[in-house]
Amino acid sequence: MVVAALLGVAGCSVVDAYNKPQSVVTVTASPEPLPAYRGPLTLESSKVEGVDFDSKTLTGGDAEIDFHALYIDERYAVVDFEIMNGAKFAEAPGQVNSRAECEAMAKSGENVLISPQPDDILCVRTSNGTVARLQVIEFGKESVTLDATVWRR
Structure with missing residues (x-):
């Protein structure tokens, strides 16, 4: 079998050395890059750590996001997501599933209470x-x- 990428070339055929037609597999590029990481991520409020998405580690120094629960009347009410080291953040309304959609939304560098x-x-x-x-x-x-999907640059 011969593998060929035929990009809009009409009337193309592939033959072997004996001029016999061969099977052709068309190769197309995926519109969405594959994630570098997908899986659960747990942040604990009592620890001084954050997530460094560039290296996929829980750390203090190079982290882009950290989590602190804030309490009202001895119940948790909101979460303070601390945004660090030049990262951008957004709450996404509705369903956001692709890298491009998330990247376009993440514009704020301010800490977020949600x-x-x-x-x-x-x-x-x-x-x-x-x-x-x-x-x-x-x-x-x-x-x-959190269920984390991370796409590297």
Whole structure:
């Protein structure tokens, strides 16, 4: 079998050395880059750490986002997502599924106070061009668990 990329060339055929027609596989580029990482991510409010999406580590120094639960009447009410090191952040309304959509939304470098609900979508863009789509799975007094999809630049 011969593998060929035929990009809009009409009337093309592929033959072998004996002039016999061969099967052709058309190769097309994926419109969406594949994620570098996809999986659960848990941030604990009691720890001084954050997430460095560029290196996929929990760290203090190069982190782009950190989490602190704020309490009202001994109940958690809101989450303070601290945005650091030149990262941009956004709460995404509705369904945001692609890197391009998340990257376009993540424009604010300010810390964000939100009251996350399960299935809420958050977008982060690092100063190095890494983009993360974070879907809230669970939120409690001590931690927030997110389903993270991270696309590297």
